[in-house]
Amino acid sequence: MNILVYGDSMSWGIIPGSRNRQPRALRWPGIMQQRLGPEISVIEECLNGRTTHFDDPNRPKRNGLEYIQMILESHSPIDLIVVMLGINDFQDVIGANAIESAAGYEKLISRLQTLKPEPMKRPAQILAIVPPDIVEPLNTMADKFSGYTRGHGAEARYINVLETLDVPYIRASEHITLSRFDGVHLDTPEHNLLGQEVAKRVTALMT
Numbered sequence: 001m002n003i004l005v006y007g008d009s010m011s012w013g014i015i016p017g018s019r020n021r022q023p024r025a026l027r028w029p030g031i032m033q034q035r036l037g038p039e040i041s042v043i044e045e046c047l048n049g050r051t052t053h054f055d056d057p058n059r060p061k062r063n064g065l066e067y068i069q070m071i072l073e074s075h076s077p078i079d080l081i082v083v084m085l086g087i088n089d090f091q092d093v094i095g096a097n098a099i100e101s102a103a104g105y106e107k108l109i110s111r112l113q114t115l116k117p118e119p120m121k122r123p124a125q126i127l128a129i130v131p132p133d134i135v136e137p138l139n140t141m142a143d144k145f146s147g148y149t150r151g152h153g154a155e156a157r158y159i160n161v162l163e164t165l166d167v168p169y170i171r172a173s174e175h176i177t178l179s180r181f182d183g184v185h186l187d188t189p190e191h192n193l194l195g196q197e198v199a200k201r202v203t204a205l206m207t
Contacts, residue, residue, distance in 0.1 A: 002041045003202065004075055004124070005029045006068065007084040009185060010131065012046035016181035017139060026188055029082075031195025036202060043075050051088045051096075053104035058093060065108045072124075073117040080205065081112055082198060084129035084172075086158060087184065090151035092143075097150040102157035109165055127201060129194070130158045132173035138183040145184060170201055 005011055013027035014020070024030040024044075033042040049056055053065035061067060064085050072078060085108065088094065089101035096104070109126065116123045133155045137145035155173065162169045175197045176190040186194065 001039070001079045001206070002043060002075070002077060003032075003036075003080045003082060004043045004045055004072070004078045005032075005082045005084075006064070006071070007046040007082075008050040008088050009046070009048040010087065011044070011084050012048055013191065014048060014185050016179035016185045016187060022188065022191065026191055028186070028191040028195035028198065031192055032082075032199045032202065035196060035199030040202075043078075045071050045075065049088055049091075050085060051094060051104070052085050052101055052108050054089055054094045054096060056091075056093060062088070065104065065111060068108065068111060069115055069117070072115050076117045077120045078124045080125045080127060080202065082127045082129065082202070083109070083112065084131060086154060087131045087134065087151070090134065090148055090154070091145060092147050095147065095150070098152060098154040098157055101151065101154050102161055105158050106161045106165070109161060109167055113165065113167075125205060126167050127198070127205060128158070128162050128167055128169040129198065130155055130162070130169055130171050130173075132176070132178055134178065134184060136183050138179075139181065141182040141184040168201070168205065170197060 013022035049062045056062040089096040134148040
Protein backbone atom coordinates (compact mmCIF):
# COMPACT_ATOMS: atom_id res chain seq x y z
CA MET A 1 0.00 0.00 0.00
CA ASN A 2 1.33 3.44 -0.96
CA ILE A 3 0.36 6.49 1.09
CA LEU A 4 1.14 10.01 -0.12
CA VAL A 5 1.35 12.76 2.49
CA TYR A 6 0.56 16.07 0.77
CA GLY A 7 1.37 18.93 3.08
CA ASP A 8 3.30 22.04 4.01
CA SER A 9 5.91 22.88 6.66
CA MET A 10 3.77 21.38 9.43
CA SER A 11 4.26 17.99 7.77
CA TRP A 12 7.73 18.73 6.33
CA GLY A 13 8.78 19.00 9.96
CA ILE A 14 10.25 22.46 10.34
CA ILE A 15 11.62 22.94 13.85
CA PRO A 16 9.80 25.94 15.37
CA GLY A 17 12.04 28.95 15.81
CA SER A 18 14.52 27.74 13.19
CA ARG A 19 14.83 26.82 9.53
CA ASN A 20 15.95 23.30 10.41
CA ARG A 21 14.04 20.07 9.87
CA GLN A 22 13.07 17.33 12.27
CA PRO A 23 14.61 13.97 11.39
CA ARG A 24 12.21 11.60 9.66
CA ALA A 25 11.81 9.44 12.76
CA LEU A 26 10.43 12.45 14.69
CA ARG A 27 8.17 13.93 11.99
CA TRP A 28 4.54 12.87 12.15
CA PRO A 29 4.65 11.08 8.75
CA GLY A 30 7.66 9.13 10.02
CA ILE A 31 5.83 8.27 13.24
CA MET A 32 2.92 7.06 11.12
CA GLN A 33 5.30 4.93 9.04
CA GLN A 34 6.74 3.33 12.17
CA ARG A 35 3.26 2.51 13.46
CA LEU A 36 2.03 1.07 10.17
CA GLY A 37 5.07 -1.10 9.54
CA PRO A 38 7.40 -1.77 6.61
CA GLU A 39 4.72 -3.26 4.35
CA ILE A 40 3.25 0.26 4.01
CA SER A 41 5.15 2.87 1.99
CA VAL A 42 4.69 6.44 3.26
CA ILE A 43 5.77 9.03 0.67
CA GLU A 44 6.36 12.53 2.06
CA GLU A 45 5.44 15.21 -0.48
CA CYS A 46 5.59 18.24 1.79
CA LEU A 47 6.75 21.75 0.89
CA ASN A 48 7.27 24.78 3.09
CA GLY A 49 4.78 27.51 2.21
CA ARG A 50 2.42 25.31 0.19
CA THR A 51 -1.12 26.73 -0.02
CA THR A 52 -4.49 25.28 -0.99
CA HIS A 53 -4.67 27.08 -4.34
CA PHE A 54 -2.90 30.45 -4.01
CA ASP A 55 0.31 31.57 -5.71
CA ASP A 56 3.04 33.05 -3.53
CA PRO A 57 4.54 36.11 -5.29
CA ASN A 58 7.89 35.52 -3.59
CA ARG A 59 8.21 31.75 -3.81
CA PRO A 60 7.13 29.85 -6.93
CA LYS A 61 5.30 26.52 -7.13
CA ARG A 62 3.56 26.77 -3.74
CA ASN A 63 0.07 26.36 -5.24
CA GLY A 64 -1.22 23.04 -3.92
CA LEU A 65 -4.00 22.69 -6.47
CA GLU A 66 -1.86 23.53 -9.49
CA TYR A 67 0.82 20.90 -8.86
CA ILE A 68 -1.11 17.98 -7.39
CA GLN A 69 -1.64 16.15 -10.69
CA MET A 70 2.07 16.24 -11.55
CA ILE A 71 2.94 15.01 -8.06
CA LEU A 72 0.45 12.16 -8.22
CA GLU A 73 1.75 11.12 -11.63
CA SER A 74 5.28 11.12 -10.24
CA HIS A 75 4.43 8.79 -7.34
CA SER A 76 1.62 6.71 -8.89
CA PRO A 77 0.17 4.30 -7.97
CA ILE A 78 -1.15 5.82 -4.74
CA ASP A 79 -3.75 4.09 -2.56
CA LEU A 80 -4.32 6.83 0.01
CA ILE A 81 -3.62 10.57 0.08
CA VAL A 82 -3.27 12.18 3.50
CA VAL A 83 -3.65 15.91 2.95
CA MET A 84 -2.89 18.62 5.53
CA LEU A 85 -2.98 22.10 4.02
CA GLY A 86 -4.53 25.50 4.64
CA ILE A 87 -2.56 27.41 7.23
CA ASN A 88 -0.27 29.14 4.70
CA ASP A 89 -3.26 30.77 3.01
CA PHE A 90 -3.20 33.22 5.93
CA GLN A 91 0.35 34.46 5.51
CA ASP A 92 0.37 38.20 4.95
CA VAL A 93 1.93 37.73 1.50
CA ILE A 94 -1.13 35.68 0.48
CA GLY A 95 -3.73 37.64 2.43
CA ALA A 96 -6.64 35.19 2.08
CA ASN A 97 -9.49 35.01 4.56
CA ALA A 98 -11.26 31.90 5.84
CA ILE A 99 -13.97 32.01 3.17
CA GLU A 100 -11.46 32.33 0.31
CA SER A 101 -9.28 29.60 1.75
CA ALA A 102 -12.21 27.21 2.16
CA ALA A 103 -13.15 27.79 -1.48
CA GLY A 104 -9.64 26.79 -2.52
CA TYR A 105 -9.71 23.84 -0.13
CA GLU A 106 -12.90 22.60 -1.78
CA LYS A 107 -11.31 22.85 -5.23
CA LEU A 108 -8.28 20.88 -4.05
CA ILE A 109 -10.24 18.10 -2.37
CA SER A 110 -12.65 17.84 -5.30
CA ARG A 111 -9.70 17.54 -7.65
CA LEU A 112 -8.17 14.77 -5.57
CA GLN A 113 -11.44 12.86 -5.83
CA THR A 114 -11.10 12.69 -9.63
CA LEU A 115 -7.39 12.13 -10.30
CA LYS A 116 -6.28 8.63 -11.30
CA PRO A 117 -3.01 8.83 -13.23
CA GLU A 118 -1.85 5.56 -14.79
CA PRO A 119 -1.55 2.85 -13.68
CA MET A 120 -4.26 3.77 -11.14
CA LYS A 121 -7.69 2.39 -12.02
CA ARG A 122 -9.53 4.64 -9.58
CA PRO A 123 -8.80 7.79 -7.54
CA ALA A 124 -6.94 7.28 -4.29
CA GLN A 125 -8.77 7.35 -1.00
CA ILE A 126 -8.42 10.62 0.89
CA LEU A 127 -7.86 11.29 4.58
CA ALA A 128 -7.78 14.99 5.44
CA ILE A 129 -6.10 16.45 8.51
CA VAL A 130 -7.75 19.76 9.33
CA PRO A 131 -5.18 22.17 10.79
CA PRO A 132 -6.11 24.20 13.87
CA ASP A 133 -6.87 27.90 13.57
CA ILE A 134 -3.86 29.97 14.62
CA VAL A 135 -4.38 31.34 18.13
CA GLU A 136 -1.34 33.63 18.16
CA PRO A 137 1.77 33.57 15.95
CA LEU A 138 4.95 34.10 17.96
CA ASN A 139 8.54 35.18 17.42
CA THR A 140 9.66 34.44 13.83
CA MET A 141 6.06 33.85 12.71
CA ALA A 142 4.57 37.03 14.23
CA ASP A 143 5.37 39.27 11.26
CA LYS A 144 4.68 36.61 8.65
CA PHE A 145 1.18 35.99 10.02
CA SER A 146 0.36 39.42 11.48
CA GLY A 147 -3.09 39.25 9.86
CA TYR A 148 -3.75 35.76 11.19
CA THR A 149 -7.26 36.60 12.40
CA ARG A 150 -8.37 36.56 8.74
CA GLY A 151 -8.14 32.81 9.03
CA HIS A 152 -10.31 32.40 12.08
CA GLY A 153 -13.15 30.03 11.30
CA ALA A 154 -11.24 28.21 8.56
CA GLU A 155 -11.11 25.00 10.58
CA ALA A 156 -14.91 24.81 10.73
CA ARG A 157 -15.23 25.72 7.05
CA TYR A 158 -12.78 22.99 6.00
CA ILE A 159 -14.78 20.47 8.01
CA ASN A 160 -17.96 21.59 6.29
CA VAL A 161 -16.28 21.05 2.91
CA LEU A 162 -15.11 17.57 3.89
CA GLU A 163 -18.47 16.51 5.25
CA THR A 164 -20.21 17.79 2.12
CA LEU A 165 -17.78 15.85 -0.08
CA ASP A 166 -17.96 12.77 2.20
CA VAL A 167 -14.24 12.73 2.92
CA PRO A 168 -12.98 11.28 6.23
CA TYR A 169 -10.95 13.68 8.33
CA ILE A 170 -9.05 14.21 11.55
CA ARG A 171 -9.63 17.45 13.41
CA ALA A 172 -6.07 18.12 14.52
CA SER A 173 -7.09 20.49 17.32
CA GLU A 174 -8.67 17.55 19.15
CA HIS A 175 -5.25 15.91 19.44
CA ILE A 176 -2.54 18.57 19.30
CA THR A 177 -1.78 22.24 19.95
CA LEU A 178 0.36 24.54 17.84
CA SER A 179 3.94 25.26 18.88
CA ARG A 180 4.63 27.15 22.08
CA PHE A 181 7.68 28.60 20.30
CA ASP A 182 6.13 30.04 17.13
CA GLY A 183 2.37 29.40 17.36
CA VAL A 184 2.18 27.98 13.83
CA HIS A 185 4.17 24.74 13.54
CA LEU A 186 4.41 21.56 15.61
CA ASP A 187 6.73 20.82 18.50
CA THR A 188 8.24 17.34 18.76
CA PRO A 189 5.61 15.89 21.15
CA GLU A 190 2.82 17.07 18.84
CA HIS A 191 4.40 15.30 15.87
CA ASN A 192 4.34 12.12 17.92
CA LEU A 193 0.71 12.52 18.94
CA LEU A 194 -0.45 13.37 15.44
CA GLY A 195 1.52 10.55 13.83
CA GLN A 196 -0.02 8.03 16.18
CA GLU A 197 -3.54 9.31 15.56
CA VAL A 198 -3.13 9.31 11.78
CA ALA A 199 -1.78 5.76 11.91
CA LYS A 200 -4.86 4.65 13.83
CA ARG A 201 -7.19 6.25 11.30
CA VAL A 202 -5.28 4.81 8.36
CA THR A 203 -5.47 1.35 9.92
CA ALA A 204 -9.22 1.77 10.34
CA LEU A 205 -9.60 2.83 6.71
CA MET A 206 -7.64 -0.20 5.55
CA THR A 207 -9.89 -2.70 7.35
